[in-house]
Amino acid sequence: MPQSLxxxxTRIQASAGELEMVNSSARDQLARNAEALVEAQSGWVGTAFxxxxxxxxxxxxTDAARAGRLDEIAISFRxxxxxxxxxxxxNAGAFDSAV
Structure with a gap:
């Protein structure tokens, strides 16, 4: 016998909020990483640069695309x-009217 869906x-909305918080935290960390990479860049010259x-x-x-996709997923959840x-x-209203 198939199980009902x-x-x-409320839980789906909460999951969207959790995803947004994680994504925001990841964006913050990626911004810090980008700053560190720019600072590290000063030692590179020529072809290596x-x-x-x-x-x-x-x-x-890639990071921006990933963050954008996570935003889209959170919106889809909501x-x-x-x-x-x-x-x-x-459907509940229609059922109540029919009964």
Missing amino acids: KLDP GAFEQLRETWER RSAALYQATDEA
């Missing part, structure tokens, strides 16, 4: 929770 919109700079820029783009709750309430 059980969702708790160019390679270092290219790698640093790649890391920054939308899903709101939609589930609205659907559940509408």
Whole structure:
């Protein structure tokens, strides 16, 4: 027998908030890392400097994309929770009217 789907919109909202907090903390750490990389860059010259700079820029783009995706996931969590709750309430109202 299949099990019924059980969702708790409050928990989904809480998960979105937790994800946002973790993402914010990660962004802060990545900003500190970026500053440290810029400081470390001063010792690099010539071809090595160019390679270092290219790698640093790649890391920054990748980190920004990851953070943006985590923001999108948190937004999706919030939308899903709101939609589930609205659907559940509408169906409960329809059920109550039918009974």
